[in-house]
Amino acid sequence: MNPADLALLLAVTATLTAAWRAVPALARPEYAFGVAVAGGAADPALGRIRKVYARNVIALGVGATAATWALALFTGPVAALSIGASVLVIADLAAYAFASRAVRAAKADGDWYAGARQAVTADLSFRTDPVRVRWRGLIPAVAVLVATAATGLLRADSLPATLPGLDGWALDGGPRVPATFWNAANPVLTQAATIAATVLVLVVVMRARPEIDAARPAATARRYRAYLTALADLLLIVAACANLTLAGIALRLWELLPASIATTAIVFAPLLAAAVLTVRFELRVGTGGHRLPALPGEAAEDTGLVQRDTDRHWHLGGLVYANRNDPAILVHQRVGGAQWTINLGNPIALTTTALLLATALTATALTTLT
Structure with missing residues (x-):
């Protein structure tokens, strides 16, 4: 293996290890490894679990590096x-x-929800006065698409019979x-698909059920509005x-x-910038806006309630949600990061997922055949 x-x-391997090591810290404080903790947030057992997880992730990273090199x-x-990266992701x-x-076991042993008054809070203002997307932020992505397509049309008549492969550090292998x-048109078509996907995601996310904490409904609703606004702006920048x-x-x-190699660096610099902005968003805003600073008086808000324990509907550490009695199609994952997951208990969500999967498989098959 050369240098x-x-x-x-x-x-x-370092990036994957760092990302998985940071996942628990990015989650909202009311969840730990996808489990609602309520009164158990300060339980010593939870601290021990975090330390064991951190050691396991680091050990897996070191082992994957050595095994991949061999x-x-x-x-x-x-x-x-x-192969090594795939195995490391699965292991993590x-x-x-x-x-x-x-x-979950520590929660049951410690009876963390004992005496808690569980509730669910809704804020209807998200329906009557929804957060608005600043769609003008889509102009840069569309402008780049138009410029690229125009350049492609000018170049079309003088293209050689074959196009270069784009493997390797210099995109010449x-x-x-x-x-x-x-x-020839694949990059332009992908640009159009990126814009369409961004619009679709924003429309769906803006109508998804907001994350309102029953203990602090006013503060979390205000933070969630700020979160949605910042997230929409981020997605438009990422699309550009x-x-x-x-x-x-x-x-x-x-x-x-x-x-x-210089060309490669220039080409992928925008994606690197998008990654930096995404990390900055996670560190400054957080899922649902939980990292945003409280306004005067918000810290004292306490209804005496805790969010209803729905652990039985969450699987695979808060990554998968299935609840037939929940009409929501899209819900926030309990894992850290601005991520949503579909409700696998909702027939509409299952049908939509199946159609999207069939479309993706068909597009892949057509691309392979052509």
Whole structure:
């Protein structure tokens, strides 16, 4: 394994390890490893579980790095890194699920909900006065799409018979591919799909059920509004960054940019910027806005209630939700990060997921055949 491949291996495993190590810290304080903790947030057992999880994730990262390096001696660096990264993600997920089971057991042993008055709070103002998306923020992503498409049309008549492969650090490896419409227009079509997906996600998310804490309904409703506004702005920026990277890929595919490591760095710089902004969002805003500072008087708000314990509907450490009695289609995951999951107990959600999966599989099959 040459130094560049070794550096990539270390970067990938370190990033995955750091991400999984940070997952519990990104979650809302009322949840630990996907489990509602209520009065058990200060239980020493929870602290021990966190420490064991952290050690397991670090050990898995070190082990995956060594195993991937050894595997590369027999299969090559690309295949080894792909296998090693996949196995590490699965192993980290298993460690997270193991910690979640430990929290559930500690919760039962400590009877953390004993004497608690459980409730669910709704804020109808999110229906009568919904958060508005600042759609003008979509203009940069659309402008990049139009510019890329125009460049492609100008280049179409002078394209060579084959287009370059885009493997390797300099985007110059791999076999050349025929200059068919689908191959040449793929970056532009992906830009259009990115815009459409962003609009769809924003429309759905803005109508998803808000996360309102029964103990602090006024404060959490105010924070959730600020969270949705900031999240919408972030998604529009990410869409523009993704389209900029796709524009760079298109220019390289059409051989308007030279093959070099510098070109690769420039092409993927917007995605790196989007990743930095996403991390900043998580650290400053948090899921549902739980990291936002309280306004004067909000810290004293306490209804004497706790959010209803719905652990029986959550599975795989708060990643999967299934509740037939809940009409919501989209709900917040209990894992850290601005993530939603569908309600697998809702027939509409299941049907929609099946249709999206069938569409994705059909598109993949058509792309492969062409």
